[in-house]
Amino acid sequence: MVWLLVLLLIIHPVLAYWTGHAQDVPPQLAMIAVQGTALWCVVAQYRRSPPLIRMPWLLLALAALMQVLWAIINLLTTLLGDKGGYLTAIGIVFSAMYMIPCMFMVTRSFGRDEPRAIAMLDLVLSCVVAVLLYRFITTLMSGPLAADPSSVYVVIYHADAVDFSLSAMTILRMFGARSFRWRFFYYAASTYLLTNAVVAYAYNRIELQGLPWWAGSMVDIPYVLLVMVIVRPPPRWLRAYHPSLVASQTIASFAPIILTMMVVLLGISVSRISFGIGVFTACASVLFYGLRMALIQSQHVDMQRAVDQSAWRLEQQVGRDPLTGIANRAAMDTRLREALAEGRRTGGFCSLLMIDIDFFKQYNDSLGHVAGDACLVKVACALSSSQLRARDLVARFGGEEFVVVLADTPPETALEVARRLMASIERLQIVHPRCPQGRITVSIGIATQTTDMHVDPLVLLEEADRALYAAKSQGRNCVEVAGENTRALPSSLSAFNANGGAAL
Numbered sequence: 001m002v003w004l005l006v007l008l009l010i011i012h013p014v015l016a017y018w019t020g021h022a023q024d025v026p027p028q029l030a031m032i033a034v035q036g037t038a039l040w041c042v043v044a045q046y047r048r049s050p051p052l053i054r055m056p057w058l059l060l061a062l063a064a065l066m067q068v069l070w071a072i073i074n075l076l077t078t079l080l081g082d083k084g085g086y087l088t089a090i091g092i093v094f095s096a097m098y099m100i101p102c103m104f105m106v107t108r109s110f111g112r113d114e115p116r117a118i119a120m121l122d123l124v125l126s127c128v129v130a131v132l133l134y135r136f137i138t139t140l141m142s143g144p145l146a147a148d149p150s151s152v153y154v155v156i157y158h159a160d161a162v163d164f165s166l167s168a169m170t171i172l173r174m175f176g177a178r179s180f181r182w183r184f185f186y187y188a189a190s191t192y193l194l195t196n197a198v199v200a201y202a203y204n205r206i207e208l209q210g211l212p213w214w215a216g217s218m219v220d221i222p223y224v225l226l227v228m229v230i231v232r233p234p235p236r237w238l239r240a241y242h243p244s245l246v247a248s249q250t251i252a253s254f255a256p257i258i259l260t261m262m263v264v265l266l267g268i269s270v271s272r273i274s275f276g277i278g279v280f281t282a283c284a285s286v287l288f289y290g291l292r293m294a295l296i297q298s299q300h301v302d303m304q305r306a307v308d309q310s311a312w313r314l315e316q317q318v319g320r321d322p323l324t325g326i327a328n329r330a331a332m333d334t335r336l337r338e339a340l341a342e343g344r345r346t347g348g349f350c351s352l353l354m355i356d357i358d359f360f361k362q363y364n365d366s367l368g369h370v371a372g373d374a375c376l377v378k379v380a381c382a383l384s385s386s387q388l389r390a391r392d393l394v395a396r397f398g399g400e401e402f403v404v405v406l407a408d409t410p411p412e413t414a415l416e417v418a419r420r421l422m423a424s425i426e427r428l429q430i431v432h433p434r435c436p437q438g439r440i441t442v443s444i445g446i447a448t449q450t451t452d453m454h455v456d457p458l459v460l461l462e463e464a465d466r467a468l469y470a471a472k473s474q475g476r477n478c479v480e481v482a483g484e485n486t487r488a489l490p491s492s493l494s495a496f497n498a499n500g501g502a503a504l
């Protein structure tokens, strides 16, 4: 590939020197061959690239194709002549159409989640630029305005402004790209666009003085550089450079304004020739930009809503037991710590109820695990709808064990609550074929942090567990309050324990 290019590069000036003029057929053919080689190289890169980055390479290939077609039309004009001016008009069409893929690749962010409507808006605006340029050039270069020498300069200045704006924006995009593949694409594109702009700048001015034989060889430079950039290993700084997320996002958001700005400027220029069209396009471009921003804004609002919802769902799930839907162990730990701290601060009590379903293994064994799960859900539901205060927390501790945290609750009240809970389970009347009562019952252990004692959550849990164990030993279906063996209790409750637990 490189050797073919080198050969063409030598042939082109040799032919130009031999024919004596850059615009003769042989040098033009050599130039088209150089352009074609570069086009082929970009297409090969497009086919090699992963899907997400194919689109910009395709756009670059389209831009190069427009230039090749323009050169072919120029060649046909040399060969056939152009009496009606049709070939010149077609050439201007291709040179204007060159803007569409260029604008598109510079403006777009190519994100997967970008709405299609935005791509359509960008495409329409890019087409408007091409149409305006065509209208502008044809009006100034033919008809009465063509006689005015300043018309040529006006066209040249506009072409330069567009070319240099595009290259500047492409360079900016290169420094804003966070992935190496994208940086490499913009590196190749900016090399091509910038040299193209410089060559066009020089060529147009030389052309005004009459083209020397070597001038055509200048046109090869952007294409040769493009091929070199693609086939040679990329420079090390391109791989090492990493823009910050803020810089990258700012540049990507800023890019569309270049497109709008170009349409506005072209609209202003065209208004010299056709006031209506100029003003209309300038206004339309601003409206389009506003619409583009509104679409992005509404997409962000939607995304934010979805993020909020999933965060809320996650928050709910984190503290929830997936089977029963009530609080889980983690939520209980947090609430218990808070309630104990509150008790210490205010000098109040904090009680903990440890509840365990009796003979649950037998229930599972006789009716199956699915029925066991359904039973757990019903028990959880009954516990949490037993007229507790909003600040009390019912949680599934694990397996068939539940815990109720009762902040600011003395042991006497905790005992009343426990009775109420047992009664609500009893009301469920869940048949248990292998339980002496013939229905599901629970045993409860109570532990309390008293005003004069500061207890660690784990210690309180252990005490409640010991009390529960005692309740189980007493024959189940009863409440046991953590007693003298763990901590001193009010006399009324000690008496209650002394009776061997409260059979309800």
Ligand SMILES: Nc1nc2c(ncn2[C@@H]2O[C@H](COP(=O)(O)OP(=O)(O)OP(=O)(O)O)[C@@H](O)[C@H]2O)c(=O)[nH]1
Residues within 6 Å of the ligand: 323, 356, 357, 358, 359, 360, 361, 362, 364, 368, 369, 370, 371, 372, 373, 376, 398, 399, 400, 472, 476
């Ligand atoms: N269906 C179901 N069963 C569970 C779940 N978690 C724990 N279990 C069962 O609960 C049973 C608990 O058995 P044990 O610890 O022996 O308690 P028990 O049979 O209730 O006996 P006591 O507590 O002494 O009355 C075990 O068979 C566990 O498999 C669950 O999420 N779903």
